Amino acid sequence: MKKKGNLRLILSLAVVALLYGAAVLVEHTSGSKSMVVTVLQKGAVYALIAVSMNLLNGFTGLFSLGQAGFMLIGAYSYAILTIPMAKRAAVYQYYDGGIVQFTIGLLPALLVAGVMAALFAALIGMPVLRLKGDYLAIATLGFAEIIRAFVQWDAIGPLTNGSNLLKTYPTLKTAMPGNTLLFTFLVVGVCIGLILLLINSTYGRAFKAIRDDEIAAEAMGINLFRHKQMAFVISSFFAGIGGALLAMYQGSLQANGFKSAMTYEILLIVVIGGMGSVSGSILASFLFIACSEWWLRFLDAETMIGNFQVPLLAPGFRMVAFSIVIMVVVLFFRKGIMGDRELWELGSRRQAKGGGRNK
Amino acid sequence: MFDTLLPYLLAGISVGGQYAMIAVGYTLVYGILRLINFAHGDIFTAAGFFMVYLAAAMPPALAIPLVIILTVALGFTVERVAYKPLRSAPRMSIMISAIGVSYLLQNLMWYLTGGLARQYPVLPGLGDSIQIGSASTKVVTLVTPVLTVALVVALVMLIKRTKIGMAMRAVSVDFETAQLMGIKINNVISFTFIIGSAMAAIGSLLYFTNYTAVTPTIGAMPGLKAFVAAVFGGIGSIPGAMIGALIIGICENLIKAAGLTMFSDAFTFALLIIVLLVRPTGLFGEKTTEKV
Amino acid sequence: MSEQKNHDTSVLRLRDITMQFGGVVAINNLSLEVNQGEIVALIGPNGAGKTTAFNCITGVYEPTNGEVYFHGKPIAVNHPQGKMAKQYAGINGDAYRGKKPVVYSPDKITKMGIARTFQNIRLFKSQTAFENVLIGTHLRRTSNLFTAAFRLNAKEEKAMREKAAALLEIVGLSGEADELAVSLPYGKQRRLEIARALATEPSLLLLDEPAAGMNPQETDELGEFIVDIKNRFNLTVFMIEHHMNLVMDISDRIYVLDFGKQIAEGTPEEIQKNPDVIAAYLGVEEE
Numbered sequence A: 001m002k003k004k005g006n007l008r009l010i011l012s013l014a015v016v017a018l019l020y021g022a023a024v025l026v027e028h029t030s031g032s033k034s035m036v037v038t039v040l041q042k043g044a045v046y047a048l049i050a051v052s053m054n055l056l057n058g059f060t061g062l063f064s065l066g067q068a069g070f071m072l073i074g075a076y077s078y079a080i081l082t083i084p085m086a087k088r089a090a091v092y093q094y095y096d097g098g099i100v101q102f103t104i105g106l107l108p109a110l111l112v113a114g115v116m117a118a119l120f121a122a123l124i125g126m127p128v129l130r131l132k133g134d135y136l137a138i139a140t141l142g143f144a145e146i147i148r149a150f151v152q153w154d155a156i157g158p159l160t161n162g163s164n165l166l167k168t169y170p171t172l173k174t175a176m177p178g179n180t181l182l183f184t185f186l187v188v189g190v191c192i193g194l195i196l197l198l199i200n201s202t203y204g205r206a207f208k209a210i211r212d213d214e215i216a217a218e219a220m221g222i223n224l225f226r227h228k229q230m231a232f233v234i235s236s237f238f239a240g241i242g243g244a245l246l247a248m249y250q251g252s253l254q255a256n257g258f259k260s261a262m263t264y265e266i267l268l269i270v271v272i273g274g275m276g277s278v279s280g281s282i283l284a285s286f287l288f289i290a291c292s293e294w295w296l297r298f299l300d301a302e303t304m305i306g307n308f309q310v311p312l313l314a315p316g317f318r319m320v321a322f323s324i325v326i327m328v329v330v331l332f333f334r335k336g337i338m339g340d341r342e343l344w345e346l347g348s349r350r351q352a353k354g355g356g357r358n359k
Numbered sequence B: 001m002f003d004t005l006l007p008y009l010l011a012g013i014s015v016g017g018q019y020a021m022i023a024v025g026y027t028l029v030y031g032i033l034r035l036i037n038f039a040h041g042d043i044f045t046a047a048g049f050f051m052v053y054l055a056a057a058m059p060p061a062l063a064i065p066l067v068i069i070l071t072v073a074l075g076f077t078v079e080r081v082a083y084k085p086l087r088s089a090p091r092m093s094i095m096i097s098a099i100g101v102s103y104l105l106q107n108l109m110w111y112l113t114g115g116l117a118r119q120y121p122v123l124p125g126l127g128d129s130i131q132i133g134s135a136s137t138k139v140v141t142l143v144t145p146v147l148t149v150a151l152v153v154a155l156v157m158l159i160k161r162t163k164i165g166m167a168m169r170a171v172s173v174d175f176e177t178a179q180l181m182g183i184k185i186n187n188v189i190s191f192t193f194i195i196g197s198a199m200a201a202i203g204s205l206l207y208f209t210n211y212t213a214v215t216p217t218i219g220a221m222p223g224l225k226a227f228v229a230a231v232f233g234g235i236g237s238i239p240g241a242m243i244g245a246l247i248i249g250i251c252e253n254l255i256k257a258a259g260l261t262m263f264s265d266a267f268t269f270a271l272l273i274i275v276l277l278v279r280p281t282g283l284f285g286e287k288t289t290e291k292v
Numbered sequence C: 001m002s003e004q005k006n007h008d009t010s011v012l013r014l015r016d017i018t019m020q021f022g023g024v025v026a027i028n029n030l031s032l033e034v035n036q037g038e039i040v041a042l043i044g045p046n047g048a049g050k051t052t053a054f055n056c057i058t059g060v061y062e063p064t065n066g067e068v069y070f071h072g073k074p075i076a077v078n079h080p081q082g083k084m085a086k087q088y089a090g091i092n093g094d095a096y097r098g099k100k101p102v103v104y105s106p107d108k109i110t111k112m113g114i115a116r117t118f119q120n121i122r123l124f125k126s127q128t129a130f131e132n133v134l135i136g137t138h139l140r141r142t143s144n145l146f147t148a149a150f151r152l153n154a155k156e157e158k159a160m161r162e163k164a165a166a167l168l169e170i171v172g173l174s175g176e177a178d179e180l181a182v183s184l185p186y187g188k189q190r191r192l193e194i195a196r197a198l199a200t201e202p203s204l205l206l207l208d209e210p211a212a213g214m215n216p217q218e219t220d221e222l223g224e225f226i227v228d229i230k231n232r233f234n235l236t237v238f239m240i241e242h243h244m245n246l247v248m249d250i251s252d253r254i255y256v257l258d259f260g261k262q263i264a265e266g267t268p269e270e271i272q273k274n275p276d277v278i279a280a281y282l283g284v285e286e287e
Helices: A002-030 A035-059 A067-082 A085-089 A105-126 A133-153 A155-159 A182-199 A202-212 A215-221 A224-250 A260-273 A278-295 A316-334 B004-032 B041-056 B060-086 B091-113 B137-159 B162-171 B174-181 B185-210 B220-231 B236-256 B262-278 C050-057 C083-087 C107-111 C130-139 C145-149 C154-172 C184-196 C214-230 C244-250 C268-273 C277-284
Strands: B128-133 B135-138 C010-022 C024-035 C038-042 C063-071 C073-078 C114-116 C204-208 C238-241 C255-256 C262-265
Touching: A002 A035, A002 A182, A002 C277, A035 A067, A035 A182, A035 A202, A035 A224, A035 A260, A035 A278, A035 C114, A035 C255, A067 A105, A067 A133, A067 A224, A067 A260, A067 C268, A085 C262, A105 A133, A105 A224, A133 A155, A133 B091, A133 B220, A133 B262, A155 C038, A182 A202, A182 A224, A182 A278, A182 C130, A182 C145, A202 A215, A202 A224, A202 C130, A202 C145, A215 A224, A215 C107, A224 C268, A260 A278, A260 A316, A260 B091, A260 B220, A278 A316, A278 C038, A316 B060, A316 B091, B004 B041, B004 B135, B004 B137, B004 B162, B004 B185, B004 B220, B004 B236, B041 B060, B041 B137, B041 B174, B041 B185, B041 B220, B060 B185, B060 C083, B128 B137, B135 B137, B135 B236, B135 C114, B137 B162, B137 B185, B162 B185, B162 C214, B174 B185, B236 B262, B236 C050, B236 C255, C010 C050, C010 C238, C024 C038, C024 C063, C024 C238, C024 C262, C038 C214, C038 C244, C050 C073, C050 C238, C073 C107, C107 C114, C107 C130, C114 C184, C130 C154, C154 C184, C184 C204, C184 C214, C184 C238, C204 C214, C214 C238, C255 C268, C262 C277, C268 C277
Parallel strands: C038 C238, C038 C255, C114 C204, C204 C238
Antiparallel strands: B128 B135, C010 C024, C010 C063, C063 C073, C255 C262
16 A cells, blocks of 8 residues: 555656656747746746645635735745845835845745745734634735735835835846746745645644534644644745745736735635645646636637627626636536545545555 | 814715615625625626716616616626525635625626726716815715615614514524525525615715726725624624724724825724624624534 | 542542523533543433533533533633623522633643544544544644654654554444545444544543434444443543433443433432433333
């Protein structure tokens, strides 16, 4: 039994390595500006964010809508710490060059982005995680909005540049020319790998127990608050890193880009992929980004076939079609693409998940 | 001092009343379905757009009732299409569906209107300026609180005194038992959405007379604030929603008066979090115990 | 009852426990004792307050008045406070006034060594039988988040899995280890709940209607099973049960509850002969 598990692991890693190789190849053959590369970059970033949200909503059963807030903290932490000294005067032109007068490396900055988001989560979690169900949802949504307002506050402008753009920090293109995909995939891959390790540990099992039945979980000696707090902080840590990666992808940053609509979008990705499926979230992220950025673009273009104007096609139709598809999934395919299963479990029987290695 | 605050107070009462109109929809739906109807703010926006287009084609006396009818039809359809199939599904699914509907409505409005802000028509009477003490304001500022109180009183009467009101109370206490007692719960739920949407439509007439630009996402923020008002007042309680909304409207404008406009939105959410932590049942809500 | 009595052997002791919800008194001044190695049953008609008593012991509810001791240590102490001080409809409301209230959450109580099953089975529905038991072993972990995530706890993880497998073997569910818990037949789900509770390494096991929904043969087997695990794990068992055959067969002592009040206490023989019990309970339900 154990051998079979190892074989599956090796196979999965081989597939991942192959995909990474393919991504590098794509970038080198089609150039960093091609649509495929853009979709893969953004898709990977969203994959990390969606998986982090799934850890909370899908695996621990906490309906949290604060993801955009934690991404914002991550993105801002990263940008503030990495804008080159020479550019600070120009970026913080209204605040005398800002008060942060040092920079740190790119990877440490990514880590700090995660840590800052996690710290905020720990603070926010203390009060809100005692709330149940939809109250938790609305409280986390509220905190995300408060964070967004706070960041734009004039009084802390020397730190956050108020409501002005943050720019000239190292982006994917400037920091990793020609290897944007390899970099993104590596960071995202490591993060998702860590989340997977966690989910399959005894703590991950405790999370799932809380999702299935809080009262029974507590009766099994699982400290509800502490475990929820763990899931919340870890999810926010990775959302912070995801936010920083999104900042790297975008090239410039403004707090108003992190509205609750962004959280909703990520939640819908998680639902499409399947609540409680990491691979589902990854697949859905790439699909979602590919559809919205690329495959459905034609729906936005007014098109003539001969003298015939194709009806409905006009700017905005893409998103309408897209949201209808989402509604269909939400209403009729509630399990999403993967349900609560993983891609690498598909070969095995339904019941044969995890356990049973007793012989 | 009072003279400088007066315009803000008036604006606060006015916008508070408008939030109250939206909040009633949230509190009614939550009371019955235990659902945060995330799409409610977008239904409010849609009412704004209906008026923009209808006022261009017909006189306001005709347009106003038609706006209410169309908004009610939209609210009814949303319930039937997006919530009814999920009656027996986990609560989280219905909420996700509500978020999906909100996303769809926003995108649909963007598509149909081209995404540009539309100018709201001036409603005769409501938009006129009047002078109160030292402050100059619009008639709507005075009409709103009066109309709000009148409608809330009417609604409370409806729920307390009529048969459908009794059915609504029964369904909100226990879904399944109400069904067993022969109450057609689907009709009751539809009725709830109809009232909520009608109130939102009236609220939009008042709101957009003050804030005249209609955009596809404009309803999101007043929607969320109205929800906070409903929670603050004690979700399920209609007078509670009104009082919560008035308090939020006034506080928000006083914060603006203090020069902290950036925080007027954040304040609402801070209030929400404080209420949830200190008294999750709100001002007038009832406490419920969970059964093990 | 003196506080020092049976101090060494007393596992669980309830003193004057009253539980009042609003104006409804669900348990009225209940005192009882469960000693080391005993199987004690709590019986009574539906709605008598039996499960409420369990919930007061396990920290799900905070009793309105009274004390609960576990191995001589107070695990719940309360007296009517705030609004309840005026509303209180039970007796002995002043007896505990000076004492500092003690509250533990259910997970802390489980950690101290009280495990329970539920009347309306509460298994983790998306998990297999094996995983359900495995989750029970989480409580006694020594690993932390990092050692667990980075697999530095391989030895412990192996031990947990072996323990879960062994428990499944004991309750006779080895063959169903990889099946979804909720897909099992009713009787097996009840056994699985017991296995899951045992995984938390309790010294006191609370069983809430373990035989509900079982046929007579299954019920007999269950009785043997309960005695067997009691001896094997050196447990004390406190159970709520309606199947009188099972109760009379295996209980050392029985407490009878009616309308929240204790109406009798004694050995199975004594209870069977008790006129109050017959009037309140046996007379109407049993032959």
